[in-house]
Amino acid sequence: MKKFIFANFMLLALLGCNGESQKKTKADEMKEIIAANKADVDLRLGSSPKKFSAKTVDGSTFNSAEHDGKYWIVFVYQNSYLKKSESYDLVAELNTLHQKYGNQFPMVGIVNGFSDDAATMTKSIVEAKFSFKQIDNTQGPGKEEAIKENVYCTPAKILIDPKGKVVYNGCGGNTDTFDVLLDSLFKSKKL
Numbered sequence: 001m002k003k004f005i006f007a008n009f010m011l012l013a014l015l016g017c018n019g020e021s022q023k024k025t026k027a028d029e030m031k032e033i034i035a036a037n038k039a040d041v042d043l044r045l046g047s048s049p050k051k052f053s054a055k056t057v058d059g060s061t062f063n064s065a066e067h068d069g070k071y072w073i074v075f076v077y078q079n080s081y082l083k084k085s086e087s088y089d090l091v092a093e094l095n096t097l098h099q100k101y102g103n104q105f106p107m108v109g110i111v112n113g114f115s116d117d118a119a120t121m122t123k124s125i126v127e128a129k130f131s132f133k134q135i136d137n138t139q140g141p142g143k144e145e146a147i148k149e150n151v152y153c154t155p156a157k158i159l160i161d162p163k164g165k166v167v168y169n170g171c172g173g174n175t176d177t178f179d180v181l182l183d184s185l186f187k188s189k190k191l
Contacts, residue, residue: 039150043074043158045169054146056133057125062108069162071185072106073097077155079113079121079138081173082128088173090155091128098131101182105159109134110147112154118143 041049053063064072081090098107109130115121115138125134137145151158153171157178161167170178 040148041150043076043149043151043156043166043169045166047166048164049160049166052147054135054137056108056135057122058133060133062133062135067106067160068164070106071104071162072160073101073108074158074160075107075109075155076112076149076151076158077109079111079115079124081155082111082124090173091130093173095129095131097179097182100179101186102132104186105182107132110137110149110151111135112145112151113138115140115143 041052043049049064051063051065053061053065056062075094077090081088084091094107094109101107109132111121111125111134115136118136118138118140121136121138121140125136128134135146137147137149139145151169155171155173157168157170157175158166159168159178159181168178168181
């Protein structure tokens with residue numbers, strides 16, 4: 001009798017109250033995670049991100065639709081990169097890229113992370129002295145991100161082609177691959 005009760009208890013535990021299996025596969029779990037974190041602006045390689053606009057820290061509005069028909073660049077990074085470290089200076093690297101290629105490739109920065117104080121965050125971005133527009137996408141008390149994108153590895157350098165497709169999405173600082181790509185596009189006159 002004990003075996004019968006134990007077997008029925010195990011069957012109920014496995015099937016749950018509604019008779020369906022409660023065990024999820026890893027694929028099901030991943031699908032749920034992806035669905036819960038679905039980006040409004042998909043910046044994965046090969047995607048065609050929808051048009052977006054957001055207020056920049058200089059008070060203007062960035063509108064991606066203004067770049068239809070041309071190559072343009074999105075830099076996504078964490079707010080911790082605003083300060084130069086012993087081994088990396090993101091601001092100097094991106095300003096150098098903008099100085100070299102900014103006339104050919106419109107650029108925008110998206111700053112992610114957490115900030116307790118929106119005004120202080122804006123001040124930090126302004127004081128970094130970027131030479132192109134920055135969008136404060138940080139979150140904090142009473143402040144949601146401006147753009148829900150799906151970039152998880154930063155700093156990210158993203159190139160979108162004239163058809164609106166992401167043709168490059170690379171992660172990391174001080175990389176030559178992105179510079180070589182921009183240089184080859186510039187030299188080939190595909191702009």
